[in-house]
Amino acid sequence: MNRSRFLVSSAGALTVFAIAPPARADSDVVDIALTAAPLPFQLPGGHVVPLLAYNASVPGPVMRVTRGQRIRVRYRNATNIPTSVHWHGQVIPNAMDGVAGITQPPVLPGGSFVYEFEPAPSGTRWYHDHGFHMGMIRGLFGLFVIEDPSDEPADAEYALVFHDISDMSSVDAALRGTSAAPDIDPPGSPERAEMPSMPGMPGMASTTPMGDMLAYRAHLVNGGIYPHARSLPVRVGQRIRLRVLNASAADTRYICFAGHALRVTHADGNRLPEAMSVDALRVGAGERYDAYVEIAKPGAWLLQGISADPLIAQQAVAFATDARYLATPQSSPQTLEGVRFFTYELAGGSSARIDDRGVTKRVSLRITGGTYGDPRWMIDGGVWPHTPKISVHRGDRVLVKFTNDSDMEHPMHLHGHTFRLVEVGGTPLLRPLAKDVSLVPGAHGTSTWIFDAKAFPGRWLLHCHNEIHMMAGLMTEVVYS
Template sequence: MKLTRRQVLAGLVGLGVAGLGAGGVRYWLGRPENVASHDYELIAAPLDLELVPGHKTPAWAYAGQAPGLELRCRQGERLRVRFINKLEVPTTIHWHGIRLPLEMDGVPYVSQLPVLPGEYFDYDFITPDAGSYWYHPHTASSEQLGRGLVGPLIVEERESSGFAHERTLCLKSWHIDEQGAFTDFSVPREAAREGTRGRLSSINGVSLPTLELPAGQVVRLRLINVDNTITYRLNLPGAEARIYALDGNPVAPRPLGKDYWLGPGMRLDLALKVPAAGTELSLRNGPLRLATLKSLASAQAAGDWPPALPANPVAEPDLSQAETLRFNFEWAALLASPNQAGPARYWQINGQAWDIDDKACADRPIATLKKDGHYIFVLRNMAQYQHPIHLHGMTFKVLDSDRREIIPYFTDTYLLGKNETARIAFVADNPGVWMFHCHVIDHMETGLMAAISVV
């Protein structure tokens, strides 16, 4: 039986952390390389982090790290993850951006029951699309994501991408004070506006890191916004960088330009031509530094730009036969009166505010679509705040906007700007009841979510 080098190394890493009880252990050591499967055991459990030097933060983590273990498989393979809940609260895992069967989508009381403390759940699905994705709970989301329950999922292309080097960068701000104690994950005044921001920025759980990259090489940077709230205005002054994929889906390579707005839940695959050894670049959010990229001498010959990534097998919507549906994303703070029973509702879609505590809410979908039907959604933001609009279970094509020029592309999350109207289109080819919501978490939890049924 022939093993790949990666299988052997991964198996040894698993043995090195003292067996299955340590969490995050890959238990596929010994599988033949022609079996299209990667298996993981993923444990959610408390973990103390030193986010502020000298102080402990009582985080929650996947596989003993926050952000969680980077899961990887190849396009078209079956991903099998045994998820074990060692927290004291119920939780689930949603696989953000993956087109999968409803029962694997991780939404409590819609696709599965919550995984209770001490229980486990086996997630098992094919990964049809290559790209950068991530995973997180869909239960008590503001707290659970806020405490650290986020992690990257990388689906590699079937054939070599042409990138010899890559790094995954998870962007997250932490809701903590100067002593590392958690502050409120959702503040009503902020939830009714842009969302509740964290105080301490981080990349892969480290504030203001220095990331070492090989000089002269073209490195693929997989940037994943796992934040509850913040839209990052990413920029790399003085760098040669090109965009290769948006939210997991390839695009024709083009320069990064001045900046790119990456909303919560969104991903950006950049190719960076690393400058001469000893050079430092600043990865920034607007004017604020997020990380220093430092080039180190490399014995390899200088790399060249790889070719465009192959397109994912997403059905092309036929606009000539598509039915048009309209969705207004509205501010509705008047619904949140002091005498209101249940959760606050500051936001609504087409006059309907989602009740995060109503287990039957998904039984009243905002729209019912015909399976394999072609649809255009007109998304209208009637507020002064941005909304990254995310659709579960399917991939849509962004067509155009009344606020900016759009080169049409496929995605699962679109950053709808203030007072913007945009059109998206897709083929409703995945039956089920799918969540359609803003990925600013406390917007979602205060009304800005709906169910879309495909039958």
């Protein structure tokens, strides 16, 4: 084992990656101890939120490997909820996918599980809880980088995890509302009667409505809130690489680097057909973008969420060439007016028709839900597990078309595969984007994926990455037969 080529570092404060020479891939197995446990998280102002954390850090430690290395993660659950660890965006054996009740038994409080696999494909991935007890919202997530030695070099790299802290009583209420619905416990989940009660959780009516009921305490970058977070030093002349993850359980975020263009090179860790410069990223829940920024002159600038909500303006971190500029860092207007932000259509260009060559199977899924007073989110009128399953044979090329009859956009995510996004909002893409999660526009919007059924056999979830929507039924699976 060669530790020098593996980095697990705390992202509780911002993590700066030094540039390492390209490492040779070999069959090293790197051991990682990962423990989920309660963490009282203190917000500026003193309020303490009872979070859960991987290795006592929210976000969890950044895991970084070189393509070709194997990892062995000895996971231990020291929380009081059932958990599992999902390796988001990775194409690995089904038994390692980390979905409680589907690919493995839930890791119960006090339990453990060993994940061992070769992380792939290369790029900016992440890991998070998938135990169906809102573990991700409670703090169980982190960035996972699989280094690609052929990437354009940068002088420095920054892992930037945008995330929220919710009012935990609203999370408990949402979970209680979910668990009261008889239809949505995945097979193999522990009996509801065995569900531990959360500390401080008030008894909730079994008809708690779902939807936009999560109350936010704060929006953060790498566990920090501007101006209370540590700033990041940069130098004039540097070209820096940002690896941005939106780990929000629900929200899309628009992100600017004040005064600078962002040259976007990767979406969900996969190289774009053509790099493109934008004023802002648009990052759906679960999405990642890699962007390069050139530091041309002295100063200090905020990398910042854009919103009319003042809490979101605090979701920022300052980059500075010199500490004296930090008193008045340049910020971005909190509006999208006139801002050229990343969209799939901009990155992919438009075409007259979808390139569906070689497709052997076509599936249409209709998303509904979110109506007032109704807690359900549905696919073709059913909530999980009564949603239509996608049955495939190895070798199939599968086209999935979503039609979203709800008012909200949904970040739909497929496990175990990289799909090609070939259409969005009625626009076929000239250059399909390789992704593992994509926003399906609302109000009768459509989106189309094509993926090759060449993954490891098993049951692969396809679900909304809004954790509330997933828990309320917006989930199905691709099953190899």
